[in-house]
Amino acid sequence: MDKKSKSLSKNQKIVLDFIQKNKKPVKAYSILSNVQKKGINAPPQVYRALDKLIKIGKIHRVESQNSFVACKISNCGTPHKTVFSICNSCEIVSEINDPKLFKNLKDFRDKDGTVFDGYNLEFFGTCKSCKNKQIENTKH
Amino acid sequence: MDKKSKSLSKNQKIVLDFIQKNKKPVKAYSILSNVQKKGINAPPQVYRALDKLIKIGKIHRVESQNSFVACKISNCGTPHKTVFSICNSCEIVSEINDPKLFKNLKDFRDKDGTVFDGYNLEFFGTCKSCKNKQIENTKH
């Protein structure tokens, strides 16, 4: 079907599997401690798998958190073109899929007319659920 | 004049001064080793100054590089509303000041209608000077 998808190696599968099971982004050393029972012993094994998974677009790095999250955009396959919203309170991260915004970013040129290969955009705010909790805590 | 500007402390001035002298973003430990002669001895002193300078918008953190750069937008005073272009080759970083893009980002709402407090956008590409060098190296 998908010509691009060379099958992943053992460690890459293990790491991807763990990341995909998590709703929130996960940290490298959290991945490590959670997959040690599967035979991954040391940081380089995790970081190598992460590098590869990022390169093929299966996961993204959340720069402001040093954490990693599965790509939610069906087989986007594009690393380094990412938009996230991040809750300052619970730190949950959602990948944003907004065609109009994508177009704005894709079409952006700087003053020199430079065309960019990629971008990373992180929005910060308070998610709905956390906002509701804050309101709850106010009335007492 | 500017009611907001409480004067900076000694360490904050030293750190800001060093960052402003550099065209490229600087790393925390590079700051440290460069200001030791001025009496800053340990990482926490640097990181505290960085935190404060970020909070008041004098500098910004370049998330993908773990580095710090002076704000180029005259007294923008707004932390966490940043747009950078980053050269993949020489790693030079320019702060982008594009009103139309700012408006797009400011006005952006996610599906839930969440309003965001801030954002960080990093564009990646090859700067003009590096592109020219690459062309130079091709013809031989």
Next chain:
DNA sequence: TAAAAATTTGTTATATTATAACACTATACT
């Protein structure tokens, strides 16, 4: 299909980035 090339693995050690905790000092506020 055998040899060469490229990728992945496992491992140890170490580099880099960042914060916790504590006692103390300076500055601003009323």
Next chain:
DNA sequence: AGTATAGTGTTATAATATAACAAATTTTTA
């Protein structure tokens, strides 16, 4: 003057990431 707030200096350590090397595996291609 007294208290609150912010900043300092210090030691120790936590958290994140990579270098380097030998071996095994998979992919390519001749």
